[in-house]
Amino acid sequence: MLYQIVEYQRATMAAFAIQSSRAFVNPLNPFSYLPGASDYSACWEMLSRVGTPCNEPTFSITSIQLRGRVVLVKETIFLDSPFCRLRRFAAVAAEHEAGQPSRSILLCAPLAGHHAVMLREVVESLLHDHIVYVTDWSNARNVPLSDGPFHLDDYVLYIKRFIHQIEAESLHVLAICQATVPTLAAVALLASEDEPTPRSLTLIGGPIDARRSPTAIGNLASRHSLQWFQRNLIHVVPAPYMGVGRQVCPSFVQVAGLAAAESSSLTTLYWDFCFSLARGDAELAHRHWQALETYSAVLDMAAEFYLDTISTVFQNFHLPLGTWQVQGHAVRPQDIRTTALLTIEGECDEISGCGQTHAAHDLCQGIALPGKRHVTVPRCGHYDLFSGPCWRTEVFPRICNMTRLGT
The missing domain is CATH 3.40.50.1820 (Alpha/Beta hydrolase fold, catalytic domain)
Structure with a gap:
C-alpha cells in the first residue's frame, strides 16, 4: 500500500508543479512580472522533474x-x-x-x-x-x-x-x-x-x-x-508496472537513504540546476540535470x-x-x-x-x-x-x- 501512496503523491506533485512552473513564465499571468518570478518557476520546474518517474537511464556513449x-x-x-x-x-x-x-x-x-x-x-x-x-x-x-x-x-x-x-x-x-x-x-x-x-x-x-x-x-x-528490514523496507510493486506483485526494496527508499547519506552533494546539484534555470541558461541547466539524474538514478x-x-x-x-x-x-x-x-x-x-x-x-x-x-x-x-x-x-x-x- 505504501508503494501506491508514494506513486500517487509523486504524480500529484508533478502535475501541480508543472502547472505552477508554467504559470510564473506565462506572459498572460500578471504574477509572471513580479520580481523573482523566474526563480519561482525554476523551483517548481525542479519539483516537477523530481515528481516525474525517470525512464530507464542510458549510457549514451557514442x-x-x-x-x-x-x-x-x-x-x-x-x-x-x-x-x-x-x-x-x-x-x-x-x-x-x-x-x-x-x-x-x-x-x-x-x-x-x-x-x-x-x-x-x-x-x-x-x-x-x-x-x-x-x-x-x-x-x-x-x-x-x-x-x-x-x-x-x-x-x-x-x-x-x-x-x-x-x-x-x-x-x-x-x-x-x-x-x-x-x-x-x-x-x-x-x-x-x-x-x-x-x-x-x-x-x-x-x-x-x-x-x-x-x-x-x-x-x-x-x-x-532481518525481520525489521523485511517489515520496514520491503514493499509490493503496484500496477501498472510489469513486476506488479513482486516484493522489492523500492527506489524511493534508496532516494531517502541517498539524501540522508549524501545530503550536501544532492543539495549542491539541485541548487546548481535551479540557479542555472533561473538565469535562463538552458544548456548549463540541462548539464546539471543530467548529472543529477545520473547521481539519483535508482532502482527497485x-x-x-x-x-x-x-x-x-x-x-x-x-x-x-x-x-x-x-x-x-x-x-x-x-x-x-x-x-x-x-x-x-x-x-x-x-x-x-x-x-x-x-x-x-x-x-x-x-x-x-x-x-x-x-x-x-x-x-x-x-x-x-x-x-x-x-x-x-x-x-x-x-x-x-x-x-x-x-x-
Whole structure:
C-alpha cells in the first residue's frame, strides 16, 4: 500500500508543479512580472522533474577521444537475461578492425540502488584500452513475477556465466562496491571447479569483510534484525508496472537513504540546476540535470536479493568466515591461484571502511605475493573511487597497469 501512496503523491506533485512552473513564465499571468518570478518557476520546474518517474537511464556513449581523434563507440547487448543485460562497448578504430583487439574487461556494476549508468565515466575511461562488458542490472519493478525470484546466489551465478561466455582466459574483471562480494565468490567457484579464471581481478571499495572499520551501513545492519528490514523496507510493486506483485526494496527508499547519506552533494546539484534555470541558461541547466539524474538514478531491488545481502555480508559475514555456500557449493577464495588480485580503497570511504576491501588478500591465500597488489587512495571518498579526479589520476592508471601486465 505504501508503494501506491508514494506513486500517487509523486504524480500529484508533478502535475501541480508543472502547472505552477508554467504559470510564473506565462506572459498572460500578471504574477509572471513580479520580481523573482523566474526563480519561482525554476523551483517548481525542479519539483516537477523530481515528481516525474525517470525512464530507464542510458549510457549514451557514442564516441570518445582516442589518440587525438574522435572514435565512434559501438554498444550492443551481448547477453540478455530477465534481471541483467550484459552490455558490450567497443571503440570502432582501424586497429581493432585489422585484427588487433583491445583487452577485454568485465565491469561488474553494484546492485545497491543505483543504475549501472552511475559508472559512465568508468566505461568511457576503460574504452581507451579495452573492450568493456558491463552488467546492467534490471529494475526489479519491471521484471514480471513469472521470471521468478532473484537472490544473491543468482547474482554470483550470473557473473560466473558472463565470465564463461566472454572466455575467462583472456578476460580481466573489475568489480565496484557491493559487486566485489559476489564477483569474488564467482571467481572462487570457477577456481574450485578447475575452470579457467580471469587473468586479473580488481576489487574497488567493497565490503569483502564488513567487520573491519564498520560504517553507518554496517552499523544499521547489526542493530536491526532481518525481520525489521523485511517489515520496514520491503514493499509490493503496484500496477501498472510489469513486476506488479513482486516484493522489492523500492527506489524511493534508496532516494531517502541517498539524501540522508549524501545530503550536501544532492543539495549542491539541485541548487546548481535551479540557479542555472533561473538565469535562463538552458544548456548549463540541462548539464546539471543530467548529472543529477545520473547521481539519483535508482532502482527497485528484489526483496530476496536485498535481504540476502544484509544477512550474508553485514550480519553473518559468511565470505570472510568461510561459511558461504552458493547452491550447495562452498565459496573458497583460497582456491584462486592463476588470477592476479588488485584491491583499491579510499582513505575517506564512508560506505566501505578502510580494510574491508583489502581483506580479499587474506582470503585469496592461493595467489602468490607477486600477483597481489593493494592501493589506498589518500583523501578519497567512496564515489571518488569511480568518478572525478581521484578516479582519473589514482584509480584508473592502476587498473590499466594491472590489465597490461596480465595481457
